[in-house]
Structure formats: structure tokens, C-alpha cells
Amino acid sequence: MNRECTCEGKGVNDEFTAEQWKLVDDVVRKYRGKPGALIPVLEEVQSITGYLPESMQRRVAKGLGIPLSQVYGVVTFYSFFTMTPRGKHQVRVCLGTACHVRGAKRVLEEMERKLGIEPGGCTDDRQFSLDLVRCVGACGLGPVVVVDEETHKQVKVAKLDAIVDKYRAESPTAEE
């Protein structure tokens, strides 16, 4: 049966701490049995783990009693969910129609150069990941760059240094 995971333990490696697993299980327990729980659970789990690899999807599927095919289907459908590790800070450049006509493409090119990664990528030090988004509902402020939950409006290429440096400063490299 699909619901019974046959490779529990496989993929459950040192990737996540015991503390993280515990938090994940707490989230699953909180929502178990509630209708429509899957998406809020995945959102909360991703906020704990940063991404949703197979091992995490198995844990959620088993915990909620939902088929793995449904969990996987949902994870791959919604653009917020990712199965690859993301940076500590997520930089999202809006390419919506309104931002596009106000020069979002140049902003994106410059951001790529600055971080040295392509959209979808993550810097080697796992500090930044870069993504494209298609409209963040801030069309009056375009072009827009969203870093984590903060929206930067009317971004000019010249302002990018300041933006990136701000977050870089927030993450001391001594953390290692």
C-alpha cells in the first residue's frame, strides 16, 4: 500500500536535526484529522526545514494518512514548495507584466551577476537563492524585488548593492 512507506529511514539522514524532526512531527500532529490540512502542514514544515525532500514528504504523508502521490502532486504543483535546498535569504525578482514593462529584466540580470547564480540557483555559501516570480501584487511599485518577506519597490540597478549587502550583513559568517 502506498501509504505505508517502505523505506522509512532511507533519506532520513543528518540533513535535519532531531529538533527539526520533532518540530515537523508536532506540526503534523497539530493538523492531523483536520480537513484540508496538507497545504498548511507543508507550508509550516518547509518553514522549519527550508525545503521538502522526499524524506520529509514521506514523514508528512505517513503522519497525515495521505497518499504519497497526493503529497508529491501538491508539492510539485505549488510554486512555494521546493524540493531542493534554498538559501538563507530568498531573493525573488518579479517579472510580472507591470514590472516587466518597467525594466525588471535588467534588474534580474544585474542580480544574477551580483549573486553569481541563475534563477533557481543557490549561492555556494547557502546565503542566497534566486527565483523569478510572476507578479507579487505590488504592480504600483514596480519593478519589485522581494527578499524573504520584505518588498523592495522601484528597484534600480544601482540600488541592488545596498539591498544585497543589507542581508549579507545580517548573516554573520561566523555562524558556521
Added chain:
Amino acid sequence: MEPVLLAKRHIENSTDINIAIGEGAYKALQKVLTAMSPPQVHKEVMDAVLRGRGGAGFPAGLKWKFLDKNPKRTRYLCCNADESEPGTFKDRVIMETDPHMLIEGMIIACYAIDAHAGYIFLRGEYANSFRILTKAIAQAREHGFLGDNVLGSGFNVNIHVHVGAGAYICGEELAMLESLGGARGWPRLKPPYAATRGLFYEPTVVNNVETLACVPHIVLRGADWFKGMGSENNYGPKLYCLSGHVNKPGVYELPMGTTLKQLIDQSGGGIPNGRKLKAVLPGGSSSAALTAEEVDVPMDFDSMSKAGSMLGSAGIIVMDDSTCMVNACWNVARFYAHESCGQCTPCREGTNWVARILGRIERGQGEPGDIDMALTICDNMLGQTICALADGAVFPIRSIIQKFRAEFERHVRDGACPFGAKRKWYSVLPE
């Protein structure tokens, strides 16, 4: 016009319940619970001809009327706050400046339709709206506006916020309900409609944020007051979102039916840098484009439809004469290709195909016949799918090609973009 929906926009801390109450919030709810029966509330909204602000313009009163009233079933109200249409950001402004107006509207609507639970399906990108709404709901509960026995009336109601996970299609009513149920946002076949088989397969009304925000005002000031604004059959205040090449982009509240020209020239302060207006997508990215010659048209549901476009979400994207229309068209096409849910054959395959053809034209790799081919693909998608996403892709793409065909032909003829598009392009699609 005295602002109605944006009345608290410039008041400091307007999201705090005490400030909001000071400005008149929850007055309508008190009136409803002390002096009005659910049918009376319903009749007032019906009389006001409150047309849905999410895009389709379907009268909210009728939607409520069609709801399955079987007392044995659980009814739900869903607020569509999945504002994902490019060019649209009005609902965000309401939620972030006047969340209590929305909450009050939802409580009243629940009362009218005999529902005891309301869900706000909030766009995932709106993290700030989420914080504000969550706090506002908690405050409303503390004040006895939510929960059991609201204001001693015996009426019970709760509101939950669901954060979307990033899919434009979830703005579609039945896709939203699928998503709330924990599934992929695949629109359901209609019929049955949400009114008989909605959230968790129970009867459900889905209304847009702006629509629900109008409800307290209609109840408090009456249908006639509401009908004093706008034009025949298109009543009330309306939020317009201006973006793109205008001097003052933003959300503006004006009576329904203000002309597009007025909006661009007066509210938006005209086109910057002495440029000239070239094209407008007037109702979000799903609406047919209008040229500079076509903008003297009232922005209401019926006039816009007569003008060959639509009011949609009233997200006005303005493009000046420096805009490459092929590039703009490609941008729109890629959006829909990326957001197609993949369920229906014509949309899944067609949106992607058109986007790739437009990409080739923009990069100077177009071939004779490509333009007509793109148009026939549009014809093959239009009206052939479960939901309206494919139609929403066809309207702008087809209208831009038809109205700016010479620009497309020049791209093909010259083998390059005359606006100097570079070789590098971005796409989430395979090229």
C-alpha cells in the same frame, strides 16, 4: 468622491480595532444583528446590484440566492483573497489598511447565507496581509464580533485564514476550493457549482475581498446610496489599480464607470518622460489590450465588455511607446504557460506552444506563418477548457497580435527585435 473602501487608508493604525471602531467599523454588524433578518440583509445586497469585484461581475446577491439552503448541510463562505492577476493589488490595500471592513463584511455575509465559518484564501505572497488579518481577527474575537453568540445575538461565526502556496489558478473559484481541501488546484467540472458542492463538498459562496468590503456599507447606508454611484447596472465605488508607465501608479477609488482616459491622465498623472501612450491592459493581464485611441471608455463591466475587453480585476497596466509589444505579449503568454494547471489539453499544450512561438519571434527567429499560427492556436484554446485561464491567455495575446500586427511582422522580417531586445532571455519554460 468621498472615499468609501479606502476611507481609513490615511488614518494611522487603522488596522487596530479600536481605531477602526472609532471610524465606524462594526456599526453595520450591530445594525444587522439587532434590526435585520438574514433575508433582509440579502434583499439589501440584491437591491444594490453589487456585482462581483473579482472579475466576472456576477451579482453577489444572486450568488447568495443560488446557495443550497438545505438546513442539514453545512454552508461556507470563502473570501477570494488570492489576488494573483498581474496588474492587480486592490485587495491587498483593503486587507492592509482596513482589515476590519473585510471581516465585518464576511460576518454579515455569513449571517445572510446562514454560514458559520468563513475562510479567507489569501495569496501566499501576501505575508504582510497575513500578519495584519490574523491580528485583526484575534481582536475581533476579543471584542465579541467573532466566535459563539456574536454580540449576544445567538449567531455563531468564525473566520480562518488559509495561506495559498503559489498558484495563479487558485483564484479560480473551484480550484480554490480544491486547494483549500488540500489538493492540487485543479478546477472542477461545472456543474455542480460551488453553491451546491463547494468547500469540503458542501454549499459554498465565494466572494472577492472588494465585494465583501462593500457589504457593510450597503447594509448601513442602503441600496439606494450604493446605486447613487456609477452607471446603470454598474453601481458603487470601485478600486482601480494603475501600474506600468504612469507617473503616479497606485490604487484609486472612484465611482464605477470613470473613464480609462481619466484614470490614466488624471489619477495616474499621465505618462512619464514625455512618452506617448501605446497600449493598455485594462482589466489585469487577462483582458484584451486597448490601444491609445480606445481608452476613452467608461471602466465598468458593461462598457468594457462592449469595447471588446473587460473590467476584470480593474488592474490597469499602462504601456508607453517605448514598449515592444511582442515582448509584452510574450511576457503575458509565458505567465499563462507557467500558471496553466495542466488539466485540460488545449490550455496545457496551447499556452506553452504560443509562448514558445512568441519567444522565437521576439528573439528574431520567427518564420513567416508564425503569426497566423499563433492566432489559430488562440482560436483553438478559446472556450474549450474547464475554467477560464485559457480564455484569459487568449484575450491579451490575440488582441495584442491583432492590434499591433505590424510590429510582429517586423520582428519576423528583420530577424530581430527593433526595440533592441538582447539575446538573453528568461523563462521557466523549456526553450
Added chain:
Amino acid sequence: MPVIRIDQREIEADEGTTIMQAADKLGIFIPRYCYHPGLSIAGCCRICGVEVEDSPKLLMACATPVKEGMVVRTDTERVKMGQRAVEEFLLLNHPLDCPVCDQAGECVLQDYSFTYGFGESRFREQKIKQRKKDVGRDLLLYADRCIMCTRCVRFAHEVSGHDQVGVFNRGAHTEIGVFPGIRIDDLLAGNIADICPVGAFLSKDFLFKRRVWELKSTKSVCPACSVGCSVLLDHADGRIHRLRPRHNPNVNGHWMCDIGRMDYKMVGSADRLKKPLARKNGMLEEISWSDVIAYASGRIRQIITRHGADALAFVISSDATNEEALTFAKLAEKTGSLQNLRLLSGKRGERIEFAGGFVIESDRSPNEHGVLDVLKEFMPRESQERVTDLGSLAGKRGLYIFCGSHSDRGSIQLLARAAAAADFALVHGNVSSPLTEAATMVLPGAAYAEKEGTYTNLRGVIQRIHPAFDPPGDAGHDFDIVLQIAGAIGNSLPFQTVAAASAELARRLRGYVSMEQTGDTGWVNPYSRVAGATKG
């Protein structure tokens, strides 16, 4: 009941049915990919669009309920344009690898492309490619041939209930698949390859064996359990290459299980008995049919004269058809040994019920119900309760055992011991077993795919089987073999053909009908001990 018009023809449609179902009833064909009568409605392939008066858009025939006075057109230019468009869209990212695809010949996409398609491609972009995946015991997934009809997903959810198959990603990248590490290994999995309208899900067992147009299909009944699913035997050159379920609302609905699907291997197995055998100097050796019949009947007569009819026992397996059971019982009647008539039961397994109601019964043989009906008709009342008591045969001097390939192994061992102890043991069967090893003489019989007759399933549904080809080697038809034995003993039976035996059964057994009257979906015996049919 609403009266509607389709292409100017009027039909009284059943309440709550769809345009598609009404058109099917009229014999007007509307193309369909996602629609499957055994699954819920998806309405996503969009090829079944029809014009309905007063409706601005084409409506999907599969999803639109009929309404009184509805006027439908399935043959207009607009309808054809819609079909052409869907065909074109579906082929955009399709690899067009028909020459190496097993589905070719029975591929709905291929067939519709000829009927409804453009004939040439306008697509100049690069196709999205995907690799072949091994997704189950008997399933391969060629995802790039998939047209996203989602039949498989609905099947796994609604019918098998195992939910292994899902839809992943979105837009043009939407694909059908399984979660990494999950396999589609439940016992209904084979149906997924059947219902896939294209070559996306294919059976490994059938892969590259035969082109489907080389196959002949024979209507039969699966012998692997007492449900008796209606099946088609797809065969060529005297070999079965695959089984497919045949729709039967009385029995199996649209499905069959993989135990039954693979059961055909027994028909062509190396264990088949192909020659009559007789023991000489302790060893079984080949012998001619005329000799074996003569010797066997001689020994039977001898036992009767020396030890009386009670020294003789007759055992028949639940693999036998009703008609074979009748001849066998008649033979026992003629020799006066009816009190020693016994049933050799089928193998037992776990009873498995699936989410959609499909059941695999624990009796893993085809005709216990029917054989018992016949035996009890003939046996004296007082010995009927011993009909399955094989232990009571110990000490019998002569045994005639009609063994089956689905017989219970323990019972076979028991009988083998009895056979070894008896003076004479005549074993009649189609595969070698411990019982044939212990026999004095062995009569090679036919497998279900080689014979004619009827089976009665667990719920009393009487279904007909047809021969696809002849038995291998010198193996004979069981019915004729029993007749010959009876004739050689000197007791010729009152019927000489299966059809005549079937008519006799219909006369004698309550609620039975003759073979011809069973039709393709079987006859539901109204007096049967278990009422109702398996849902599926």
C-alpha cells in the same frame, strides 16, 4: 425519462445519464480519451465536445447530463474543428514512436489521429522528452507518450484504492507518475495498462511479444478464482499472449486481477500433459488413446465385477465445466457408484476486497459452485454431506480422478496417497502433479482455453467459455474423454455433444439455462445460493 435529439435522431435517455451515454445507446460514436465507463468523469481531454442548441460553447458529452428537449449535434464543422484542435495539441509533445510502441494498433491516439487529425504537424519547437520508467511488477511507464487523461490516477484512487499514481508538476510539464520508490504492485495493477488509451502504461509481460493486429480474441472466463471474470484470450498460433477483462456488469465490471491475468501461463506451460500414459513395470509410459481407453475401461469393469460398484470412486475437480461434471456424474451413475462421487476443491487464498468493491475470492478455482450443483443433483441425499470428504475414499480399489490445474494441493497429496494404495487409479488432468505421478493411467485433457462449456461462479452466474485453439499434442477434450470411457465400459450416455449436455443441464438443474442462452454476460441464476454480483 428525458427525450433528446442527437444528430436528428430521437432517443429516450435514462434519467441522470450523459450525452455520451445517450449517443452510445444510439450507436453514434463520440471520441473520448479521459472518459471511461468504470471511472468517475474527468472531462479534461476535451475531445468529446458537441454542439448543444442554446449553448454558446461546445459542451463535453461525457460530462453533460441529458435534459428534456436537448438538441445535440456531433457532426458539425465546429465539432470537427474542436476534435482536430485537441488532436493537434495532444501530438505536440508526443514522440510519434508508433513503430516501436506496443500500443500501436489499439492506440486511441493513433486511431483518432487518422479519423479526426490534421495529418501534418505545425509544431517547430523542441519536444519535452521523458525517460521510460519501471513502475511496477508488470508495468512500464513511457511518460512522454502520455496524454494526461488521468484514467490511471482515477483507477488507483477509486478502484484499487492504492493511490500509487498521481499527477505531478503543472502546465506543459504536468506528468503522470509515482512517488520515488513507490511501485504499482497491487493485484489490480494490470488494468492500468488496459485502460491507458495510449502507450504510456504498458505490460512488461506482453512487451514486444506480438503486434496486436496479429492476435485473435476469444471470449472466455478467468479460471483463477470463483469470481469468474469475463475475459478475452488474446492468442496467436496456439499460444495465449495476454488476457484482458471483458466488461460484464453481472460479474467483474470492467476489471480483472493480476492473478487471473497471469494464469494463462499454465495453458502453454511445459508441465502440460500431452500424451496418454500407462504404468508399465512401475514406470509411466506413453500409450495410444485407443489402448488407454480400452485398458482403463477394462480395469473399471473388472473392479466392479470383483469388488462391487462401491469399490469404485469418482472425484472431479472444481476446474471442470458444468457439462463435464454432468458426464462424469452420469458415468458414476451408470457404474452405480454415485455414493462415492466427490469434489476436488480448488486452491484457497486470501479473500481480497478493493476500495471500489472488486473482490478476489478465496476459492481460487473457477467452478466449485457449478460442479457441486451437478454432483448434488445426482448423489443420494444421505451421501451428499460427504461430497468433499476425500478421506472417506481410503481403501477404495478403483479411482477415477478428474484433476484440475487449480486444485487444492493438500487434497491432491491426499488423493495421491489413495491412488498409490488403490488397485487402479485413472487420473485425468491437464498438468502433471503428484497425482499423475501416482496414477496407473493418465489421460491428458484440455485447459480452459481449449474447451467449450459453462462455469457457474460463486454467485451463481453461469458463463460460457469458448475454445481458442486445440489442446497441445495428443491431449483431448475432457468431455469426449469421459464419454469414451463411459462408452467403453458399455454405458453410453444419453448425449454426445457439449451442447446437448448443456441442454440436459438446463432441463435438470433449477435456474440453469443452456450454453447458448447465457449470452456474453452470463445468466444470473435466480435460485442461486448467493445472490448479487461483484461490483467492479
